[in-house]
Amino acid sequence: MNKRFLIVLFLLAGANIASYAQTVYFNGLGRALVTAERFNGNLLTPNPAGGRPDLDTASAKRGTGGYTIFDLGINAQPNEGLRASVILRVKNEFGGFYGDGSQLSFRQMRLDGVISKIVKYEIGDIDLGLTPYTVYNFDEVYHDYEADVFAIRRSVVHYENFNFGNKWRVQGAQASGTLKFGKGIEKIELRTFASRTRRTNFLSSPDRVLYGGRVSLVQSKFIQIGGTMVKFVDVMNTASSSLANYNNGVTTGDYKIGYINDKIDVALTGEIGFSKYSYDTNSVNVTKDDYFYDLGISGKYLPLSLKVFASYRNVGPDFSSPSAQTRRIYDAGLNPAIFKDFDNNSQIRQPGLFDRFTDESMRNLSISPLLMAYLPHYNSITPYGIATPNRKGITAGISYGDNEKFLKADVIFDLLNEAVPVGANNNTRKFTGIKGGALFNLHKLINFEKTIALSFGIRNEDTELGGNNVLDLKSTLIDAGLTWEVYKGLDILGGYKLINARGKAIAPQFNAYGQIIDYTNITTSLYDYNDLDIKEGVMAFGMRYRFGKNSYFTAQGHFADFVNNKNGSNNYNIRQLFLNYTMIF
């Protein structure tokens, strides 16, 4: 009731503002999404040896779902210095009728503008992103050459979870400005931000804020130098009886020095920095300091769009940068949105490859002060992004072309080790990775006006630990896709995605201060990493009709299979029909 009152109040206020505004405009998104799915396989049959004696008669085996949403962005801009915007969301879950069960909510509120044509500011719901070692919302998995039929599903999940690029959606304020110079220095860019990521409960949990800034100096297109500082701290005295004080700071410097002309673009790049962490309670005071450096070189031959690059990085085991190391997806401890139960509703199905790009509820939207748990077969080399602690080694690659040419392709190698051993008297783990792919725009080769595009991507990871403790985990992720425009605006879509993994892995256990205190076997309801041998595949096909650049209707069939080669009684499959009409205006 209160919320509705607020909304009405806001609309009235908005109308009032609008009456004075020079410009009021609207944008938004409308989407209708429907799924119908079936759940089947050995997982629903008895397996007495596996502690599942009874036929599963209770768990859901069919389902339908979906919703209609309408996100209306209202923007009032009385002058260049001020714009007030709000996105109102009306959502009607599938099954609602004539508005029954509809929800009305604010999706976003923001004020922004430019002061004196110099300082840009944003207040409210803002998107933060700086460097990969300071503030960076890294991608959940490698999907550079994902088929369009899957990319559509992932885009819905990203939109619903504010995964816009590599930025974090937070509540706060940020301001930036550019000072331009006539000679000597081209410009200096300044940026500062502050955000409250946790609200105090006024009792034992104080406010927690993320704040910082960046200065970058662009001398010319040849030389750029920057400095970034980010703090993530508890604001003491905002809770009456706080028993802990968390404080984390990251300071980095970065540079790009290069040479560019009509044909070549060569550059030396790098970022160097350190973190200081403290967690002070009445009984303990934990401090951790560590550093990183990431030094690279790249060269590009512009006429051919051919680029080679290499970098060496060393990130310490105690380097702590929560706003760059927080994962955007939960790997553990979450229920999948569809078919969450098996064994007569007594066990939770571990979400799989299919859920990871279709389930809107698996995403983490807050910055975590602790490293989050992860399943290593999805990402073992950089589970916490490029700022993953305790990694050192070389990353090198080559890329060619772009989306507008017949061929776009790249390949990237990772040859990394742990910077220091985990567990005294143990060797360091060795990480070897190769990822890459190719996009073939066949229509450009044969000068055909309608799109015919094939894509192929692969990511292979090998994690090994030798010596007395033998661990070896291999995983391969494969993507293949087809987009064929058979009629103007009408695309046939096809895709296949596969991950298979085998080997052995364990996980460290952390205490409340981020220190490793023990190790544990990694087990889920469907497989474990003591003797892992699994395969997850998703095949999909469908059509998409594009009404315009940002509006489309798509109908797709998805066929997801999970196979545990060590325990076939846990195999299952999901078949899903997916309908989606999206309009962006």
Add this chain to the structure above:
Amino acid sequence: MEKSTIFKSIKTLSLVIVAIGFMAVKCKRPESVGPSYKIAPEGFTVSSYTVGNPTVNFSVPANNKDTFYAAFSHEVSWSIILTGRQSGAVKTITGTSQTIDGSNPAWLWDGSHDGLYFFIKNEVVDAKITFLGSNLEYTDSVTVTGTKVFKDIVVTDFETTAGFISYNDAPGGDNPSSAATITDGATMADGEIFKKSVQGIKSFYWYSNDGGPRPNFFGGGGARSVTTFRAQFPNDPDSLYLNVYIYGKGDPNSRLNFGAREDDNDTDVDVGPPLVNYNATTHAPKSDDEFQVQITLDHVGWKLFSFKYSDLTPSASKDNGGNGNGVKEPKRITDITFGLISSPKGNFVEAIVDFPVITFGGPFDPRK
């Protein structure tokens, strides 16, 4: 563009980066992180695994630890996971060795638990052993005939009514209905039948419908005298902690005032001249202090709350603990108190509490 200007600018910022680099490499990096471990190798086998005492009474000082015995083909990192069949309490003991026996104090079980729930008297506890990097596991069991006695001052465990004074805002008074009772199976407002105390079998349950003819915020309360323990209390209010487990239903309107009363003119302890309303060991509401904290019960399930005595605030009511000398003096504490509050007034509110405990030097840690 003058070269000297360019070089001056670059030099300045380069120096900043060099300084950052210098500060970075000054950070000391450990040679390794985490304790050592051993993964079960190929061909790993378990020769034997048993619990030393199939029944154990942790409340008896002479016999308050249990030992585990095991032998393996290789040195390995192992975990013994103890799970109470009734309580759901969990305790994990870990080690890296080829045999397990009583030689290492860290491998003994003293009846403590790791998580929220306490082990219960006379319950059977499964003791499962697992190995890092292996699917092998074996289970034995042990019956707990007596639970651990904590070194901290347990105000009450609510297993009996002894010593706990409780009161509700009775029907016919301000509220149409209310209750204050020790329970092991209360039916809560949403129909949930409360089943599981965090410690022992019973907890204390208040509910109150403050929506009667004279809603007054108050929904009931309780107190337990701690005067017999006061000699142990420190003088420093920074060193004394009040702890309690509270079962919440995610209701922000339900609040619980938790705190302590003092007797500011107590002559049992020589800490100052007597004030008005002398009384030896009894709190006088109109002239003695009551310090408290108001806890919003917007959490779901059991949760441990711990507060430093110095962080508590004086009662807002002059007639009920807000008119003492205003100084937090642990040695003058007479009672630990509870008060169920409806905020805002007029709501149905409820709370379940268990195992209030006083600790010195830090919050309650059941592992100690």
